[in-house]
Amino acid sequence: MPAMLEVRRLRKVYEDASRTVEAIRDISFSLAQGELVCIVGPSGAGKTTLLKCIAGLLAPSSGSVILEGQTVAGPPPAMAVVFQEYSRSLFPWMTVHDNVALPLKHKKMKVTRREELVRNALSAVDLAGLDTAYPWQLSGGMQQRVAIARAVAYEPHVLLMDEPFAAVDAQTRADLEDLIRLLWHRLRMTVLFVTHDIDESVYLGQRVLVMSHAPAVVMEDVSIDLPDDRTQLETRSMVRFGELRKHIYSQIQRAKQGWRPPGM
């Protein structure tokens, strides 16, 4: 099966007059259609840089990102991004409805179709009836739901999420994790989820890519062999969950101490 999204030998070096910083050394991996893959790594590993390169928001220094056979050179229409800072990623001057509808205004479609997408997306994230509210009238978790609804309504083939739940409380976070699993099942999207939270990556992903310390490489591609039907209570108390968690945790510890795969 051809890959939905492929990252080929991606390298990113930030350069300005006074210094150069190598954020990503050499990263390659691919996602099949419909996969949910998490990227986990120590803070400062260059996760956000990687995600921005994939999203077409940053140009890689070398290597390439290929989405459905096309090299990414700018934000592709088949991709949507959910950012970490929910309070800054919604338009405070627009209602919830308009925030979700805005990206659709530039896809050629009938108004009735657009309204249907907005309505479905908002009810999928459990925010039906809040159309006319403004983002700043909502709690943090609800604001992030709006951002998710906006991404979902856009009907992307690949959904990128950059530590989307890092700034919400633990309970809300668990709910949002389940929401992502639910939406992923229902809409059959390909999801790439970046997080620094090991438990979250194991709970959500089919695969977890463990990143090294900067300059980033992939240390290990861990397959998560947990049952597909996951619940916060049962999945997290499974022996296998603990093993996977422990394994990734020790990899991250090694990464922090500067261990790198041979030759990288």
Next chain:
Amino acid sequence: MSDTGPIRPIRSLTIMLTLPAALVTTWWFISAGSQNFYFPPLQTILQTFLKVWLSPEALQNVIPSINRFFVGYLAAALLGLTVGIPIGASRHVRNLLEPMLEFFRAIPPPVLIPMLILFTGVGDEMKTLVIVFGCIWPVLLNTVAGVRALDEVLAEVVLSYRLSGFARLWYFVLPGASPQIFTGLRQSLSIGIILMVVSEMFAASNGIGFALVQYQRTFAIPEMWAGVIFLGIIGIMLSLIFRAFEAWILGWYHGLRRSQREN
């Protein structure tokens, strides 16, 4: 939240009007029976006010003034926005132009009047241009600052959803910079009123400023005082209209600020 219902606006209105009412009353009693030619009783001034400024003849001066004010103010606002947005969007353009803009802003607009008389004559063009020249700077510089301070995360959202050109301007740049733009528009409003009057004091055949100078030269002192009061009222009315417009456009911003304060 202790203040609820209709009590709060009534109370704040009372507080707002207390001092002006006290001052007017004091003026009224101190000036009553005044024999000083230059400081007539307030009663006389108000009678003159009704006679002179609320008469059909007054419109011959009021309408041209207001007309020039609106044309000049709106042109300045439009120009300030069109020039300010590209400057704010690009660091290079900003570095190039900002020192020059600050220089122009530092020129007091009335000093341009003699020069503008030479180039454009004594007609409406000159007076409107003076207003434009004075009003443009606060709008322009605040627009530059507002566009420059647009949120980076939101800019990435805009980019990732492929909003560009007019959509980017209309849904992101303008609303994002609007709180700053309105700060500029508010500053320009009072500058505009001042320049409206001043420009009519030089070479004019009508206008409120022209009338004031005429009254002063013919020693029509109560008329002159009444004109000053009339200008004050025009200023307050324009500012009230502006505030209503601002509250309508920036409703989201005030709500956002309130919610940030409460958290």
